[in-house]
Amino acid sequence: MSVSRARATFSSYGYSAPVPTPIAYLTDVEGRWEKLEEFARANPIVSLDERGLHVADGALFVFGGDAIDRGPSGRRVVAALAEAKERQPERVVLLAGNRDINKLRLRRELTGHPPRRAPPEIVRAPRGELLRWIFPNTMGAREAFAMRAAEIGSDDDDAIAQSFLDDVAPDGAHVRYLARCRLAFRAGETLFVHGAITPESLGRVPDRDARIDDVDAWIAALDAWYAERLDAYRARPDDGDAYASLVAYQAPIPGTRLNQASVVYGRLSDAENNPHLPARSVIDALRAARVRRVVVGHTPCGDAPLVLRANDFELVCADNSYGRLEAGSRVFVDGRALAIEGRAKLDDGATVKLRAETTLDRDAAPLGHRDEASGHLVGSRVDGGGFYVYRGKRGFEVEQARATDESVARRALVVPDRALA
Secondary structure: OOHHHHHHHHHOOOOOOOOOOOEEEEOOOOOOHHHHHHHHOOOOOEEEEOOEEEEOOOOEEEEOOOOOOOOOOHHHHHHHHHHHHHHOOOOEEEEOOHHHHHHHHHHHHOOOOOOOOOOHHHHOOOHHHHHHHHHHHHOOOOOHHHHHHHHHOOOOHHHHHHHHHHHOOOOOHHHHHHHOEEOEEEEOOEEEEOOOOOOOOOOOOOOOOOOOOOHHHHHHHHHHHHHHHHHHHHHOOOOHHHOHHHHHHOOOOOOOOOOOOOOOOOOOEOOOOOEOOOOHHHHHHHHHOOOOEEEEEEEEOOOOOEEEEEOOEEEEEEEOOOOOOOOOOEEEEEOOEEEEEEEEEOOOOOEEEEEEEEEOOOOOOOOOOEEOOOOOEEEEEEOOOOEEEEEEOHHHOEEEEEEOHHHHHOOOEEOOOHHHO
16 A cells, blocks of 8 residues: 555645645544544555455554453454554654553452452452442443453453453563553654643653643653653562652542643533634644644544534534444544544434545634534534534433534634633
8 A cells, every 4th residue: 555545635625735644543442443444445545355454555553542341352452553553663753641550550459459449359359350440430430341251251350350461461461562562752843742731741751840831842752751650660660669650640529520731531522522623822822833633532522533623623522332333433633634424313313424625734613613502513514415513411421413504604613622622
């Protein structure tokens, strides 16, 4: 597969390609192999066969994090991503998600240091029962135990617990995967992180007091810190203090549901998962560093990726876990050009194909703007006409509908910034 074929994705939309690295992006697979398969099917940049994932010459594949937990193929997904990175290191970028990093806790929690709020009867129980409690109560991974049981073909609780301990051994498969990951990646004017860029996280590195104003220096320092803490885990896995700051960085602040100081666990959304743009101070700082697009996962946003726009800056939200379809949606970045392909099941029961195209130098309205009255975000074009409109609701419920061009034109559309979320 060649880069010329990859570029056809964008040339068919009439866009030039000022940066010579087309990128295909996927995030939050969460153990669902079918998502990876759908993403790679007829993909001009990334293909998948019995030998593994293959990335086109001159192109990049960026995985945005959260490889495991909610599907029965977590180990298989991790192995495929790690193997692709090892075989094509210059063509594969892996970001570590919170679901990936938090498994480091299990080394200690299953061997005598259970979570502090574990009930006494759970602390005294066999480790398999303790793990059954840990996943839903401290990791937001209610299905993880059952999914691992299905993957290894065992209903023995102790064997399931041991499989996780094997994975997080200092040279275990999951730790080797984490060693191939990073926390942030910049390609031209686009910055990728798992969670969010916020005023609290931009320029900040854990264990370091001074803020780093230069964006590229900050990314390098953040990735270096991540590698150091992971090395500390591999060297001293039973010394929780050695890597405590990494475990804390990927988790919500105790007693809350947020950690806005973390690019892994930060969120750009309200309590109902309606996304909003970063704070104006963040946009200004990124724009000054010639970053005009941020791509994130982590926060569910319905069936298909969403793009939010403010003049020449855009945010792409691409976590489609907890969607009605859980499809392997595709995001393509080629310099200033962006393309989104996906599917959505609408409120009326219809399943539609979606596509959005933007470029940072062109006005994309109404795409990426929010209806001030209804709260709907205007998303991709629907195959067959009209726009896909989205609004999040409590409990991962969503509203997803098709709106005609005429009805969208009559709406009072606003920039979906922080103050309006």
